[in-house]
Amino acid sequence: xxxxTAFGQGGEGDLPGLLxxxxxxxxxxxxxxxEMREVRLEGTDSTGVVRAEVSGxxxxxxxxxxxxxxxxxxxxxxxxxxxxxxxxxxxxxGERLTEVTGGLAGPTSGDxxxxxxxxxxxxxx
Amino acid sequence: MSMPSNEPSKLIVPGRTPAPSGPRQLHLANAGGTVxxxxxxxxxxxxxxxxxxxxxxxxxxxxxxRLAMAMSGIGVAALALDVAATLNLGNPFLFHDRRxxxxxxxxxxxxxxxxxxxxxxxxxxxHWKGHAVRMLQTYIRFNVNVLYGQLGKISxxxxxxxxxxxxxxxxxxxxxxxLYATSAPVLRALTASSAHPIGRVxxxxxxxxxxxxxxxxxxxxxxxxxxxxxxxxxxELKLNDLKGAFYRSGNPDLGPRDLHLSPSIEAPxxxxxxxxxx
Numbered sequence: 214x215x216x217x218t219a220f221g222q223g224g225e226g227d228l229p230g231l232l233x234x235x236x237x238x239x240x241x242x243x244x245x246x247x248e249m250r251e252v253r254l255e256g257t258d259s260t261g262v263v264r265a266e267v268s269g270x271x272x273x274x275x276x277x278x279x280x281x282x283x284x285x286x287x288x289x290x291x292x293x294x295x296x297x298x299x300x301x302x303x304x305x306x307g308e309r310l311t312e313v314t315g316g317l318a319g320p321t322s323g324d325x326x327x328x329x330x331x332x333x334x335x336x337x338x
Numbered sequence: 339m340s341m342p343s344n345e346p347s348k349l350i351v352p353g354r355t356p357a358p359s360g361p362r363q364l365h366l367a368n369a370g371g372t373v374x375x376x377x378x379x380x381x382x383x384x385x386x387x388x389x390x391x392x393x394x395x396x397x398x399x400x401x402x403x404r405l406a407m408a409m410s411g412i413g414v415a416a417l418a419l420d421v422a423a424t425l426n427l428g429n430p431f432l433f434h435d436r437r438x439x440x441x442x443x444x445x446x447x448x449x450x451x452x453x454x455x456x457x458x459x460x461x462x463x464x465h466w467k468g469h470a471v472r473m474l475q476t477y478i479r480f481n482v483n484v485l486y487g488q489l490g491k492i493s494x495x496x497x498x499x500x501x502x503x504x505x506x507x508x509x510x511x512x513x514x515x516x517l518y519a520t521s522a523p524v525l526r527a528l529t530a531s532s533a534h535p536i537g538r539v540x541x542x543x544x545x546x547x548x549x550x551x552x553x554x555x556x557x558x559x560x561x562x563x564x565x566x567x568x569x570x571x572x573x574e575l576k577l578n579d580l581k582g583a584f585y586r587s588g589n590p591d592l593g594p595r596d597l598h599l600s601p602s603i604e605a606p607x608x609x610x611x612x613x614x615x616x
Contacts, residue, residue: 220418228560231422233555238415240561242546249539271536307535314542325404327424334393 214238223326238317245313246270252310256301258294262286265298267306269313273299383438390431392511399518400424401550406525409532411543417464422491423552427511433504437497444493451486454478470603470612477599484581485597492576499569506566510559517555521548 217234221228249269257264262282266275276295286294325331365373376593404420489557521544528544531537556592582588586595602608 214415217415217418220421221414223421225425228422228426228556231418232553232557232560235415235419235549239546239550239553242412242542246539246543246546270539304534307538308533310538314412318414325401326358327421330425331393331397334390337390 221326223330241317242314243277245317248313249306249310252309254302254305256298256303258297258301260285260294263291263294263298265295265302267299267302269306271303271306273302291322382434384433385429385435388431389427389511392427392515394429396424396515396518399515399522402526402529403518405530406532406541407545409529410538410541412542413490413545416545416549419549419552419556423514423556426556427514428507430504430508430511433500433507437500437504440493440497442502444490444497447486447490447493451483451490454482454486465616466613467616468612468614469608473600473603473612481597482496488580488583492573492580495573495576498572499566503566506559506562510555510562512551513555517548517551521551 214234216226216228216231216289217238244296246259252276253266255264255266256268260282262279262285264277264279265273268274276298278295279293282294283291367373368575400420404413404417407416407420410416430501458474462474524544525541525548528537528541532541578588581590584594586592603612605612
């Protein structure tokens with residue numbers, strides 16, 4: 214990612230090289246998101262009665278309730294358990310997402326390297 | 339840089355601004371201050387500030403998009419592409435101005451060529467004969483007219499190339515601006531929900547789509563740029579031909595060619611032989 218680094222710091226580099234790197238990067242991103250679409254992540258509430266299953270992009274694909282646990286939960290507690298299981302599944306999904314896309318991350322300072330360029334243009338320099 | 343909310347976005351395109359107040363007159367005076375000649379000059383073209391406005395309007399949209407890229411956690415390549423796309427924005431006025439200058443030059447050349455041509459065929463050819471007239475005709479037909487033609491042709495081509503570049507730069511500028519203007523609100527909304535994993539997936543997807551679109555624009559512009567490099571190279575070769583016509587061995591260091599008429603055309607001793615009334 215030599216050109217990505219050069220351009221990312223506000224310098225000029227080899228544009229075709231940057232486009233090649235970006236294309237490869239986009240391929241990796243698409244691959245990572247495809248992989249996320251295929252995976253299934255689970256989460257359970259604290260009692261283990263409710264189990265939720267979500268896809269890697271967050272769609273709820275399964276929900277199971279252990280009938281034995283129902284004896285101890287009223288309707289309000291059951292609703293809370295369902296919510297907690299879904300939240301847990303989504304947290305698992307978030308962790309997997311970070312894992313899968315980890316290779317695509319890079320150092321980003323948040324500063325705009327073109328800040329002075331923009332100021333110069335606006336000043337008419 | 340903030341954009342006043344009550345002000346509609348307005349981008350003034352070079353050449354579509356109200357024309358500056360008409361032509362002005364330039365009075366040429368001698369050392370005594372007496373006006374010897376008055377010429378009409380076109381008012382100077384001024385940059386309507388399109389590029390400045392573009393950057394001014396684009397920058398807040400860029401900041402929104404850059405924040406979204408950074409928040410997506412995968413924005414390093416997108417941030418680099420943003421820099422490349424922004425640095426490739428250009429000021430179309432520069433090309434518009436050159437297009438007009440070459441066009442004016444072409445008009446002046448053709449005007450001068452016609453003046454000379456008509457002067458000969460209206461004032462000299464019908465009224466005179468003799469060696470001088472033949473010499474003059476040869477000079478005008480095969481020397482001056484050809485050189486004027488070559489100069490006019492290259493001026494036309496330069497003007498045409500500048501027009502094409504103006505169009506391409508303007509199109510690229512407006513495409514980049516349009517892309518940021520339509521994507522920034524979506525990216526802003528997704529950034530707000532990116533704390534949730536589902537929001538983050540949506541943001542990553544959108545950043546990916548945005549990058550793909552910006553990448554295509556930059557690539558298309560790079561292709562166009564390369565194509566115009568080719569056109570400019572051809573023009574440079576033609577200018578080399580012109581150098582050959584005006585300079586010895588085509589080398590300005592060796593001095594200009596002598597393109598003047600032979601002085602014998604007005605030699606007092608040969609006037610009666612050279613200039614015979616028709």
